[in-house]
Amino acid sequence: MKKNIFLTFIWLFTLLIISCNQTNPKSSQTNAEQNVSSDKIKTVMTKQMQDDLTPDAVLEDLLNGNQRYISGKMENRDLSAQVAATTDGQFPKAVILACIDSRVPVEYIFDQGIGDVFVVRVAGNIEDPELLGSMEYGLGVAGSKLLMVLGHENCGAVKAAIEKVDVGSENITALLSHLEQSIQEIEGTRNSKDKAYLDKVIKNNVNQTVEDIRNRSSIISGLEKEGKVKVVGAYYSLTDGKVTLLQDDTQEVHEH
Template sequence: MSDELATPEKVWAEMVRGNERFISGTPRHPRQDVERRHHVAAGQAPRAALFGCSDSRLAAEIIFDKGLGDLFVVRNAGQVSSDSVLGSLEYAVAVLGVPLIVVLGHDECGAVKAAIESVGPDAPLLPVHIRTIIDKITPAVRAAGADAHEVGRLHLRDTVREILENSELITDAVAEGRLAIVGANYRLAEGRAVPDLVIGSV
């Protein structure tokens, strides 16, 4: 289980400080040594869960300057909600006791670009499993048009809403004050994770 003193506010503040170190080029690379590896071999007690895009430029432990065992990370292309994602996040909350879920989108997202292209009259036929991902993003395209930044922002909000709508366990944890959710967009060039919405108290 996670540290009993790890409140949503405290853990988000830690995430922000780590991201600031990464932005400034002064990361500490904490808890990445042999001693830490041996310490976490017997069990995990992550400080937060992070659900983000699979994009290779979005390595969660690096951009938040975290170490082994600090983050419970769930990733897929376009950070689209699914049963496996919800099950993983519920495990992080119910079993590991994390007080914070960060849902992380980013600019220049290939899945967002593909979703925008998919609604055009000459849209290419996508492989079935890629289509399943893209279909989760097209509602944001229909709402925002071809503005990739706004599509990404709306999709991030849709993803957080879907998590809450489909997980009573997560919704209850937020209502009880044990959990908060931060939806943030990561700026690739700058390296900054910018909060867009907060559910709960941080």
């Protein structure tokens, strides 16, 4: 009996060692990959790079990244090298508050690498104290220069809030209640299948979240007034992958 327990322990220990080795990105790199990796981006954001960036430059960087994403000309990154280079610290350029939607892969759509951006994700890209704390950390403590609130086309959370979906979960109901004000501000019949109406609510919710962040975080609004941080709202199109900036005070979109 004792022998069996001892053998089981040895087996589990061996399994643990094997699985640890398998999760090490460096060990999975083949010789062929190592040979071509010299062309890839291995560098990461440093304190100096972060200090030298202005909020406007960060915004331009993200929008340029989105252009590369749309045109299929994304940077070639050595992610293993970036993992190694960021082990001891991070100096991200931006904080992006986005929805959890699987069709909005934030680093991809802005063509960013390891250590480049903080991504805060919650269904319907709303804010609450915990999320505000996360954003305040990124901007006020870790030195990021831009806060982007990113809504997206055909958002399931916004649709569920419009439909007042009730699945018997007080947690989901509490989450969707954050969207109610943005819905009520938009004129028209409450209909999630009306694409134009849905888009107006989605964009209004982004603007509302931006306003709420300014009102509820003196750290973020203070940094913004000092010009150290820029806060913007944006909309991601599931149709063509394009990110468009939203105006602060209306539901209209800036077209570039």
